[in-house]
Amino acid sequence: MSGFFWGALPYIAFTTLIVGTAYRYWTGERGWSTKSSEFLAKDSLKVPIWLFHLGLVMAFGGHVIGILIPKAITDGVGISEHLYHIIALGGGIPAGILFLGGFFLLMRRRFDNPRMKVNTSTSDGWIYLVLGLTIITGFGGTLLNAVGLLGDEFNYRECISPWFRSVLAMSPDVSLMSDAPIIFKCHVLLAMLTMIMFPFTRLVHCLSLPFEMFLRSPIVYRRK
Template sequence: MNTFFYGVLPYIALTIFIGGTIMRYTLYERNWTTKSSQFLSKKDLKWAGPIFHIGLFMALGGHCMGILVPKFVTEAAGTDEHMYHLMSLAGGLPAAVLLLGGFLWLCKRRFAGNDRLQVNTSTMDKWLYLILFLTIVSGTVGTVSNIPGGFDYRESISPWFRSLLMMQPDVSLMENIPLVFQLHMLLWMIIAILFPFTRLVHCLSFPFEYLLRSNIIYRKK
């Protein structure tokens, strides 16, 4: 099972992520959208959206730092394990609060008390919200449960992830990691598989033409 989950499934997820995204953009470009619901409900989105995205960027930055930068590099820079753990908590806990809080606020907006939003929420959207919720919660629980220390993911998860990038997966590194982190790893693979078929594709787009276009003039009636 370890060989499949940590040596095969990541590549399946990555293949679907890249291939499915390219296929959707080339064959179904008109469906490449966030399916914005701002015109249906604008009030909560004003704060929930920015809070969620700030927490998301903070979490992604922390993940990239922790996964891609080997432990010996930070130690060579004079940061021992205890100091690194404190620094990761100082950034990880606020990120978790913002990310989970913003996400729950967005869920309340979409699923509680607004019939128009519920009608415009597809089955795939519901699955996406569920998987995102489980991913955020498992990451938050992992961060909080490791406040006292004891589990150093830079000795297991980080080198495993880098071994995937090197096309030489070392599944033995994932044998004894805590269950909540195993769940977190599985969930990001599921998100990668779902990514091309959901509204998440919008994060790969940036309106470059918007920066160069002429101003739009609005006049009162």
């Protein structure tokens, strides 16, 4: 089973992400949208949307540093394990609070407001569930690790990160994932599920860089 989860599923996820996204773009470009709900409930969107996206960008940066950069490189430039830990938690904990807090406020806005609720599709519901669980397991794992509850031996830069790089190098070393704590195994499986669902949901909007949005005149929504 672990051969499938850590050796085959990553490629199924990456292929679905790339091929599915291209297919969605070519066959349904007009439906390629975040389905803005600003006109349904504007005030409750303002703060949560910034919290969520700021947390997302910070957590993304943390993943690039913690997963793609080998420990040997940070050791080589003089960043000790202790210093790395301080930097990772100094950025990671605020990132997790913003990401999860923003997500919680956005979900409250969506499911508390009847107008928002009727504009929420089944695919929205599923992706919110999977995304929420991915964020909770990622941030939960970070916190448990910070307080030492995942054991002194566990260091994700010696198992999960090299496993991920071995997948990118097309030579997956599934044994690296065998001793990862269950919370991080769930996190990575949920992340792969997020990638598989991505092309068929409103998340595709993050691949469009709407720079014109910052330059164009504001769209006027009438209050009544």
